[in-house]
Amino acid sequence: MESVDLRTDLPHSARMYDFWLGGKTNFPPDRALGEAFEQAIPSIKVMARENRKFLGRAVRAMVVDGGIRQFLDIGTGIPTEGNTHEVAQAAAPDSRVVYVDNDPIVLAHARALMDATGSGRTAYIHADLLEPEKILTDPVLTGTLDLTRPVGLTLVAVLMLLADADDPWARARVLMDALPPGSQVAITHPGVDFDPVAMAAVVEAAGKGRMTLVPRTREEVARFFGDWELVEPGVVPVMAWRPDGPAPADPTAAYYWSGVARKR
Numbered sequence: 446m447e448s449v450d451l452r453t454d455l456p457h458s459a460r461m462y463d464f465w466l467g468g469k470t471n472f473p474p475d476r477a478l479g480e481a482f483e484q485a486i487p488s489i490k491v492m493a494r495e496n497r498k499f500l501g502r503a504v505r506a507m508v509v510d511g512g513i514r515q516f517l518d519i520g521t522g523i524p525t526e527g528n529t530h531e532v533a534q535a536a537a538p539d540s541r542v543v544y545v546d547n548d549p550i551v552l553a554h555a556r557a558l559m560d561a562t563g564s565g566r567t568a569y570i571h572a573d574l575l576e577p578e579k580i581l582t583d584p585v586l587t588g589t590l591d592l593t594r595p596v597g598l599t600l601v602a603v604l605m606l607l608a609d610a611d612d613p614w615a616r617a618r619v620l621m622d623a624l625p626p627g628s629q630v631a632i633t634h635p636g637v638d639f640d641p642v643a644m645a646a647v648v649e650a651a652g653k654g655r656m657t658l659v660p661r662t663r664e665e666v667a668r669f670f671g672d673w674e675l676v677e678p679g680v681v682p683v684m685a686w687r688p689d690g691p692a693p694a695d696p697t698a699a700y701y702w703s704g705v706a707r708k709r
């Protein structure tokens with residue numbers, strides 16, 4: 446592997462998320478900005494864990510209810526508990542997963558994502574959501590996924606890292622348009638409407654750390670799903686999306702919107 450500059454002198458979203466999840470792949474600037482976020486949103490670690498739990502529930506539902514056996518996971522993050530292929534292959538061992546991330550540190554850890562079980566397969570592409578056409582035509586993707594069959598696309602906690610000027614709606618649309626009917630997309634996104642003051646504080650802290658972070662309204666998040674049919678319960682706070690146990694007392698405690706939709 447060619448050497449890469451991990452820029453551990455700057456905070457990075459993947460490593461901050463790893464810090465909030467209690468991982469070990471983070472550095473002082475990641476922890477400093479991670480703690481600044483926590484000052485503004487004391488429940489930030491709960492948010493990260495709830496977001497991760499949603500990923501598991503959504504992938505399992507896509508396999509079990511949607512019959513999906515292949516996944517495209519964009520904005521993979523540093524491998525941790527409940528990676529997409531582990532969840533999918535636990536439910537259907539022949540599931541295939543292509544992971545995509547643009548962070549060199551995720552690339553450096555990608556081997557941990559390659560432990561496909563049984564007849565399943567996993568693959569990793571170092572690429573950017575800003576260039577969805579490149580992702581779709583990458584030989585690793587076309588050699589792993591059959592784009593004539595339904596795909597589960599996950600855009601979980603990644604779209605907020607694209608500025609409005611980069612039109613994340615159009616980038617998601619390119620990916621969604623390339624998938625056949627029966628495909629599903631799972632999205633989570635920090636919501637500005639849960640606590641606008643706290644969100645303004647994290648956006649300011651992110652800006653000081655030279656990080657783009659754009660919390661969005663429920664309406665803006667709902668727009669990502671376009672004309673795909675939302676599965677129940679629609680676009681809801683992440684803790685309220687088909688919780689495994691009893692319904693949480695306060696589902697708005699984690700400031701993420703979430704949803705899953707199906708292409709007709």
Ligand SMILES: C[S@@+](CC[C@H](N)C(=O)[O-])C[C@H]1O[C@@H](n2cnc3c(N)ncnc32)[C@H](O)[C@@H]1O
Pocket residue numbers: 458459462496497500519520521522523545546547548551572573574575600601602603606
């Ligand atoms: C907060 S983590 C989310 C990880 C995982 N999806 C989850 O929800 O548990 C965001 C990930 O998106 C990646 N990312 C950010 N911008 C990206 C881009 N433009 N293209 C691809 N990946 C990106 C980051 O490197 C990071 O690994």
